[in-house]
Amino acid sequence: MFRNFLLLLLGVISMNVSAQLERKPLLGARIEYVSENGNSGCKVLQVIRGTSVALRLQENDLILKIGSQSFLSVDEFITHFLDFEPEKEIQLTVLRGKKKLNLKGKVIARPYEKDDNSTVIYDEVSYKSGQLRIIINKPFNKSKMPAMLFIPGYTCNSIDDLPNNHPYKRIVDAYVDAGYVTLRVEKSGLGDSKDTPPCESCDLLDEVENFEVALKKLKSLPYVDSNQIIIVGHSMGGIIAPALSAKNQVAGVVVYGTTARSWFEYQLDMYRVQNALAGMNPIEVEKSVIAQYDLNYRFYVKKEKLEDIAKDPAADRILRTTWQYDGKGKIYSRNAEYWRQIQDYPHLENWKNTTAKVLVQFGESDFEAFSKADHQQIVNTVNFFNPGNATLMTYPSTDHYFAKSGTMQEAYNKFSNGQIQQLFDEYNQEVGLSAVKWSNEVLSKKDVTTLPEKGWKKLNTERYPGKQDDITFINEKEGWYVNGYGSIYNTKNGGETWEKQLEKKGTFFRTIAFVDSLVGFAGTVGTDYFPNVTDSIPLYGTRDGGKTWKPVDYKGPYVKGLCAIDIVKEQYINHGKIDYKIHIYAVGRVGSPANMMVSHDGGATWTSISMNNDCKMLFDIKMFDKNNGFVCAASDEDMEKSNALILKTSDGGKTWKKVYQSNRPFEGTWKASFPTMEVGYVTIQSYNPDPNVKQQRIAKTTDGGETWNEINLVEDAGAREFGIGFIDENHGFVGTMNTGYETKDGGKTWTKVNLGMACNKIRIYKDANGKVYGYAIGVDVLKGEF
Template identity: 35%
Template sequence: MSGILRTSLLILFISLILSPDTYSQEMRRTGVLGAQLSPLSDSLAKASGVNINAGMVIARTVEGATADKCGLKAGDIITEINGAVIGGNNKLQKAIRKLREGDDITVKYQREGKAGTAKGKVTGKQFEKSDKFEVIYDKVPFRGGWLRSIVTKPFGKEKLPAILLIQGYTCTTVDGLSPLHPYKQLTDTLTLKGYAVMRVEKPGVGDCINTPDCFTMDILTETEAFGAAFEYMKKYSFVDSNNAFIFGHSMGGIVAPLIAEKTNIKGVIVYGTDHLPWFEYLIKMLRFQNPGFGVDYIESENDIKIYHRLLFEMLIEKKNIKQLTANPEYKRLLERDFMLDEDGMLFTRSLEFQQSLQDLNMTESWSRTRGYVLSIFGEGDFEVMDSFGHETIVDIVNTYNPGKAEYIFLPGTNHSMLLTGNMKESFEVQNKGLTVQYFSKFNFRLTDEIDKWIKKIIKN
């Protein structure tokens, strides 16, 4: 065996021994544009001569970030980033998520009717810091690549109960969240209560390297990624692996039992989720939500009749987007209610993702879930619409594993864990675009109940 090979194997051996407590920060940071952008108005598009679907206007820039360093200013209309035409939030996000710290960037823009080109280097997202607890940036190996993870823990080295957050439906980052973001308030509060808490990016999001694309992968790939993160979390020297938990929010509440049925776990907490097959959930959601968002009741019910055929063809027969949109009525509904875009995405994710959700049997998964279960429903959560799903999860678990599940009702709490009132009041907050303004009204009773339940489970 050559000396080089022996040295390489020794380095690999040492890295395996030290992992995961040799914390990783060498992953190149995702780039940030550092500009708040808004769609073009009709009047601004006409005045500037820019196609309304081929540009976005800068409302403000962040000092020291990419846009500012490139000389861009509020009022500039960005039309291209590195050759990609910018028109609407989807195209913007596609262009931005390709950027990494240190990359070259070329931005084409219009300023006061004149075209310009700005060039520079991409600045990276700042690392989170805290003087109240330790913040650890690390990476989780997954399918030959790496998932970015962030662990927060109390200072010190004692063995701690640990919680993995599994976030909701979208392919958005959980890194660098604002202090008032519900996930940040959730994880920070649990950390201050004495837990090690892990957040992990979905594949293809943020700093992740060589992982599947979140927007096109299926639910089983997403589950596999979070499962890898859960096993990695349990290996930290400061984690009590016998007291490891998952908190699944929204879609995370579907992923959580898929992991918990296959691994040793102390408990699962779910909030804002359901156990229904995806077909049934979507019918229920559309019938409940559309009138609340302004669709006439009779029109909505007529649409539901069409949806029964559409969703059967989409989820059961597994027809593709081209086949589905050949029907004008299907196309109309998919564009209105499912945000169908030019890439064939539905609710920002692929048709294959929707179809893979339909293939799940959540009743079976909950029946096989290892460990204890806490199912929490918020009174104003119009994403799950009623307490039936959360109460049924408890009934399923207790039928097959008696005494293992509990149900909690949180008054006045919406899907984002904010105190927005009952269902009707929460609808009004959403319709008026006030959700972000309610970030200061996080319901800390949620974290109190989680803490109380975990302590009881550990004690028993």
């Protein structure tokens, strides 16, 4: 069947919120209904955020009651939970081991989405007797803009508060980054929607109406060019999209992973394909299809009621095990009439009546919308009645969920084994980017992803759900970046495109530096700090530009992990010619212990040095020459006791002198930038849990690091500082958890600037002609030209 990802949760940066629809509560946990040891309830599989954290739920807790109410399914539990208003008290009765507990706390509301590249507007639209929640991403543009309406698959899951690595969010982000207004609408009864029928009870015609009111809303927005609207439909959204475009004028329609045949035929072939992937032998597969044939014919063609079909015990068994029949008129978690209407719906007629341009996308490893012939049939139909309007694009090794997950068998295995996070990680960004490119061509737009002449612009990289840590370039064209997935990426065209050179599961790459186009080093954070990290090797090296990487040998104390690498090129005369000695310094780590690795022969040999007597954590290093430099550090491995600390060396790291220490707990320094030998800046991170402690600070020196003064950045408890980079003594940038900041007066005043979220490293470069450019990395990768 066509299935969306099951969301894990129930249920600057600029935002606009309507006051008419109230925010719904957020459980923030994964649960499943179980019966074990004589008790039944919702078992907690994972505690993530929201109300589950406020109640101090734990994994494997069995929720028996919510308030005084018992329940017989996850859906019933959710229904009761959604009756509670945010900030009101809630009580859950849980079984923890053999002990029954009453957990009390306040209900936490679902957070609002935020986005660096657009204003997120929460609005609503009338539907039947109530209102549906709509979410609009409006890029920062004063002129009228093109727009995209997104239509998801069949399941009754909210499209609000999607994590950054969710494939639907990635599609939306691709359009937003290209300058499109995007609109998502909740299905009836979902999210903040009010007084609308439950999604599971709605039929297909209800759902078409659901998205049609959203399309009309999109066309009415004053900042949208109503002649430049694209509809994007995934899975069952590929059936609803042409239903809208057949009756409403739009510029283009993009569908991915859909069908064109009758549902009776499709479902029989689905069993044939998926049962084979499940391991049935060919004879068993055909027997299973024959057993299904009569049921499908009776339900879809003869229009018999499920209740009548289920009177036969053998049919009832197949319905409940294969069709997910609940005995109450639902199959595959939706109203049975929903599916029967798909059988009778005029799919090809809708495509015939669509005068818009059409892009049909097909993933070759899609085990749900598995028929390339169906996708080609859509193209053939459109082009027969409107020649030249439709195009088919195929994506090798890509499955139903936009993931580049291997063969169809590999994709099926990952989904069946519940490897949803891996599918998220394997998102094929080419699906979204090619859809955007096609849309631009349809609208006769120039490629809006071209970098501007000045300022920062997000590059087309795979979105990472957390903070990516380091990026380095040897010239304006060639560079590398790393992340916590054990991935190393390389570009040879200034970041326009990237090639993944390495993916090492269990490795968390934290820092990277290159001596030249061939020799480079990548440091890891090590184990026991981030989850699922198993690699204890602190440093890898390459001698072929990143094609292959090998562990680096070193003498000295064991190094747990590294957070920063700095390279010093010492000029000298070699037989009458200018040459360089290469000194490399690496330090770490966050979470302790504090160590340094040093090489004075370009990385051929290394020695480690413990710095635990001088500090307990190390985050960054800046060396002016082989002897003089600074490290960013923390005074204690327990952040509750830690001060921010800067140390200076004059003998290449043999000894260190404290030149700055904050007097506040919960602090450490993070990254440094020295635009000159005299003037330097260091970010100070605060982990103080008190929300009233809002002031964020930076340390600055004007005397070569002998003395440091604190300057204020912003009053915002959520603006934890990360990367810093200065073009000259006065003009620089700071990345924070939320956004970026720019100063042009040496830190006296700061203004917000788009550096993405959690920008951890900012590298500023100058070419031989004096041109200044830079790269920044966090959740996204950006390039700046100044």
